[in-house]
Amino acid sequence: MSSHISAEAARRRTFAVISHPDAGKSTITEALALHGRAISAAGAVHGKGDRKGVVSDWMSMEQDRGISITSAALQFEYRGCVVNLLDTPGHADFSEDTYRVLTAVDAAVMLLDAAKGLEPQTLKLFEVCRARRIPVITFINKWDRPAKDALELIEEIETRIGIKPTPVTWPVGVGGEFRGVIERIGFGERSERDGRRSGERSEPDGRRSGEWKEGRREAGPQVPGMVRYERSPGGQQSAIAEVLGEDEALERFGPDYERAREESELLSEVDADFDQKTFESGQTTPTLFGAALVHFGVGQLLDLLVDIAPSPFPREDAKGEPRDLESGFSGFVFKSQANMNASHRDQLAFIRVCSGRFERGMQVTQAQGGRTMSTKYAQTLFGSARDTVDEAWPGDIVGLVNATGLSVGDTIYAGKAVEYPPLPAFAPEHFGALQMHDTSKAKRFRRGIAQLDAEGVVQVLYSERRGDATPVLAAVGPLQFEVTTARLQAEFDVPATIDHLPYQLARLTDAEGAARLRTAPGVEVFSRPRDGAFLVALPNKYRIQTIENDYPGIVLEPLLAGG
Ligand code: GDP
DSSP, X not given: OHHHHHHHHHTEEEEXXXXXXXXXXXXXXXXXXXXXXXXXXXXXXXXXXXXXXXXXXXXXXXXXXXXOOOOOEEEEEETTEEEEEEOOOSSXXXXXXXXHHGGGOSEEEEEEETTTBSOHHHHHHHHHHHHTTOOEEEEEEOTTSOOOOHHHHHHHHHHHHOOEEXXXXXXXXXXXXXXXXXXXXXXXXXXXXXXXXXXXXXXXXXXXXXXXXXXXXXXXXXXXXXXXXXXXXXXXXOEEEEEEOHHHHHHHHHHHHHHHHHHHHHHHHTTOSOOHHHHHTTSEEEEEEOBGGGTBTHHHHHHHHHHHSOOOOOEEOTTSOEEOTTSSOEEEEEEEEEOOBXXXXXXXXXXXXXXXXXXXTOEEEETTTOOEEEOOSEEEEETTEEEEOSEEOTTOEEEEETOTTOOTTOEEESSSOOOOOOOOOXXXXXXXXXXXXXXXXXXXXXXXXXHHHHHTSSEEEBOTTTOTTSOEEEESSTHHHHHHHHHHHHHHOOOEEEEEOSXXXXXXXXXXXXXXXXXXXTOEEEXXXXXTEEEEEESSHHHHHHHHHHSTTOOOEEOBXXX
């Protein structure tokens, strides 16, 4: 049994695709799913417009705006591996949710729009990945359209983010004239790649296996010339990819191919070649070029995930002790959501399995509070489709239905007790006082607030100044406020309004700092029941400086991301 757990963990790849909105996240999710044969037609899993969206219909607001608020996981098998692709919300206002999803992955794929390069959300997301030491693969998307210069993009990533890109493919042809790529490393089994139909080409002879790390999963041979792309006629479901030898590449794409080769050599000279160790430690980011819409480079991305992305490893508990994968089942809630779908009015807690084997129906203990519960209703969920899960392994995502009492960040386990560290709270940038006008509904109001706080919909804070009847909501994006008031109304029948407060950022302080700043002008001190922290809300960053001058020795620590 034990070695079976390790073997199952070793073939898991659990990751999320993250990007600034519009870079192509939904498009590449579909494309990856198609390559992994998880669904039968593009749009069935994830889409916009008149295609069926990934999102539940639990709130009309979501439909009105056409944005996706929920997250879940898509699972498929590829080359003997089980790929878990965690969905993240498309709208930047829900980035707190995205940040939490990142606590449940072992790697991330950062998508850039080739014409835009780094955008504000890209910078923040890279920052979160760096802080959490999540290895990042970068996919430069939309190369079928006019784009920035490839070398310029590489330099932009290195100088602005401080992570060195190590391109594993390099484009032949500038943006908009995408001929194909040079492969700078060997990729996995070639037959599975890029939707290539068998018989379209024969394997060139005499290639050696790409061995860049001892004991690594096997990579395929490195292509000596280039991989040429062509749109498949009539459909968007796959691209035609064909391996060209050097001579043929030169003959057909002479100047473009030569330029790509020269640039690739230049990259080697500046040490921008793939390295497993620095990738895993977050110092380098293997980078690919492609176009998700026409499936260029998507197969390579999937191969790369299987070849190089880390499989689940023993996660550290709250005391910093790694929990062996072979220990009994354990996992933590990274997302909790109520009433996702009108036809399933229930509460789902999404668990990332960290160790052991999960078996539906098993009794588990909630580390926070010591309660035991049954897991009779366990599901996987992506989009509107739900499937019952019977077993799951480290790296997998399980949705527990009607898991009331489980909050975001809670640990559950069977056997030897364990408690994982609480999820980080992310830096809020918007603050609003929640006003409830019907005092006869005070009890329901409190229940609603507690529920939404447990789900992590918004951060709930209290200040002495306002008292317990007027909680202050803190959010990374203002749409979180709208979700809060809409759900208070819909699910708890409590009308409430938000008065926006003139604060833009927050710092953590200690009990002493909280006491000293209670009467400081222009700022407000809050307690956060979720984790017992004290937050100081400030109107702008200059006020931090003046506070530090006026209150020598005061503790003001930044929160993760943005703040
Ligand atoms: P998201 O907001 O990141 O999920 O982005 P979407 O997947 O919805 O894509 C945003 C827009 O970019 C859509 O109109 C897509 O069709 C388009 N798009 C995505 N990938 C590509 C690509 O590789 N090439 C081109 N030309 N357009 C793309």
